[in-house]
Amino acid sequence: MRCSFAYQPGLFTETTDIASTHVRFSGRSGAFTDNMSLPVHRWYRYSAGFSADWVRWLVRERCSDTSTFSVLDPFAGVGTTLLACEAEQVRSWGFETHPFIHRIALAKLRGIHADIASVRDTLRQFVTGLPDEGLAVKREAPSLLARCYSPESLSLLLGMRDHYLAQFDRGTPETELLWLVLTSILRTCSEAGTAQWQYILPNKSKSTVQSPLAAFQAKAVSILQDVEWAQRNSWAAKGSMIPADARAPRECGEVHVDAVVTSPPYPNNYDYADATRLEMTFWGEINGWGDLQDAVRRHLVRSCSQHASAERLVLEDVLAEQVLEPIRHDLSAACSRLAEIRETKGGRKNYHTMAAAYFRDLGLVFRALRPLCRPNAFLCFVIGDSAPYGVHLDADRWLGELALAAGFKSYSFEKIRDRNVKWKNRKHRVPLKEGRLWIEG
Numbered sequence: 465m466r467c468s469f470a471y472q473p474g475l476f477t478e479t480t481d482i483a484s485t486h487v488r489f490s491g492r493s494g495a496f497t498d499n500m501s502l503p504v505h506r507w508y509r510y511s512a513g514f515s516a517d518w519v520r521w522l523v524r525e526r527c528s529d530t531s532t533f534s535v536l537d538p539f540a541g542v543g544t545t546l547l548a549c550e551a552e553q554v555r556s557w558g559f560e561t562h563p564f565i566h567r568i569a570l571a572k573l574r575g576i577h578a579d580i581a582s583v584r585d586t587l588r589q590f591v592t593g594l595p596d597e598g599l600a601v602k603r604e605a606p607s608l609l610a611r612c613y614s615p616e617s618l619s620l621l622l623g624m625r626d627h628y629l630a631q632f633d634r635g636t637p638e639t640e641l642l643w644l645v646l647t648s649i650l651r652t653c654s655e656a657g658t659a660q661w662q663y664i665l666p667n668k669s670k671s672t673v674q675s676p677l678a679a680f681q682a683k684a685v686s687i688l689q690d691v692e693w694a695q696r697n698s699w700a701a702k703g704s705m706i707p708a709d710a711r712a713p714r715e716c717g718e719v720h721v722d723a724v725v726t727s728p729p730y731p732n733n734y735d736y737a738d739a740t741r742l743e744m745t746f747w748g749e750i751n752g753w754g755d756l757q758d759a760v761r762r763h764l765v766r767s768c769s770q771h772a773s774a775e776r777l778v779l780e781d782v783l784a785e786q787v788l789e790p791i792r793h794d795l796s797a798a799c800s801r802l803a804e805i806r807e808t809k810g811g812r813k814n815y816h817t818m819a820a821a822y823f824r825d826l827g828l829v830f831r832a833l834r835p836l837c838r839p840n841a842f843l844c845f846v847i848g849d850s851a852p853y854g855v856h857l858d859a860d861r862w863l864g865e866l867a868l869a870a871g872f873k874s875y876s877f878e879k880i881r882d883r884n885v886k887w888k889n890r891k892h893r894v895p896l897k898e899g900r901l902w903i904e905g
């Protein structure tokens with residue numbers, strides 16, 4: 465059955481009486497910005513995320529029995545789907561291979577069930593134990609950090625980080641919430657601007673910058689209030705994050721679901737590894753951009769040209785893979801065109817191998833999902849197409865065909881919105897779209 469959507473952003477805020485909410489079609493696409501007004505979801509801004517309201521709406525539409533219904537998000541990001549399922553009392557699982565993003569999702573998922581008094585104590589102990597003299601010490605810092613913060617802010621932040629690492633890095637729900645507070649204030653305290661997506665632009669300055677201690681206090685209070693709110697609203701503890709690769713998931717023996725609700729990376733050259741470069745540099749997990757391939761990118765679906773370049777992929781080898789058989793003809797034509805155009809461009813981006821590897825990876829994802837889905841399960845993939853160098857990659861049709869080849873029964877595409885219509889600096893005029901790929905079976 466195909467579903468038409470009728471969710472309204474802001475449905476599930478603190479003041480909303482969920483039971484009495486009248487839901488009607490709004491036509492708006494779900495975006496993570498909608499989540500920034502929602503308790504818990506607002507703790508960390510992840511531009512790649514989708515709307516939690518929409519997931520809740522969908523679960524309510526399709527779930528007849530919360531005691532048996534279950535949901536999987538194989539690209540779980542910061543846990544939007546799983547948290548929406550907690551709110552709806554539904555069992556859920558999430559896969560996520562970006563280690564830093566996985567930790568954020570887990571911190572949220574466990575944090576909402578933490579003991580409130582212990583969370584409050586941990587936050588208070590952290591602040592009262594901050595060593596005055598330690599905060600003023602000048603520390604060696606990677607150049608990205610030095611470019612993003614004033615010297616005073618940087619000393620304070622690094623002092624807070626070192627205090628956390630020395631005394632609080634214990635992996636409990638309370639200390640992971642504390643880690644999340646520190647992580648989520650890094651952008652608000654930075655003087656550097658950020659792009660529409662999450663890249664940090666150290667050469668562009670911001671008008672409003674918070675001081676680290678004020679930002680910490682505000683975030684800590686907000687998180688504490690949200691934990692109380694989630695508990696007051698009886699959010700369930702039925703979600704499990706697994707650090708599994710959606711292409712070949714392991715340790716998922718108990719996963720059998722009625723629904724897959726997800727948004728995979730798009731083939732649009734967005735670099736998920738780079739999206740957390742500032743935060744991972746701050747925590748000392750990487751020293752710079754060059755470390756991202758090993759630390760993060762190699763675990764992910766190949767959706768950016770940097771990834772394809774690092775792996776030195778050979779186009780013919782990728783295209784020869786059996787999983788691409790249903791779309792090989794059209795995909796090969798697009799990749800050959802990309803390989804030709806590349807020779808005429810200064811940047812010589814590896815979009816040709818990226819495109820081939822992307823659809824190969826998503827083909828494996830559909831194969832992996834088939835045994836995890838119950839016979840009448842449905843899948844909803846929020847997807848977008850792209851046109852690197854102006855060559856259209858027909859994501860909805862190609863992904864639909866890969867799903868059929870993996871053993872699902874049918875697919876249809878529901879467009880949410882047009883893309884590439886208003887950017888002044890767009891590089892090509894190919895009309896693009898974003899929407900929901902519905903797969904039944």
Ligand SMILES: C[S@@+](CC[C@H](N)C(=O)[O-])C[C@H]1O[C@@H](n2cnc3c(N)ncnc32)[C@H](O)[C@@H]1O
Pocket residue numbers: 496510512513514515538539540541542543544545559560561562565708709710711726727728729730736763764765
């Ligand atoms: C579009 S985002 C999903 C965001 C999510 N809907 C949310 O609201 O937070 C896609 C996610 O897929 C993750 N990812 C990429 N390759 C993966 C893989 N092979 N297995 C699991 N997750 C992967 C990325 O790290 C990214 O967080």
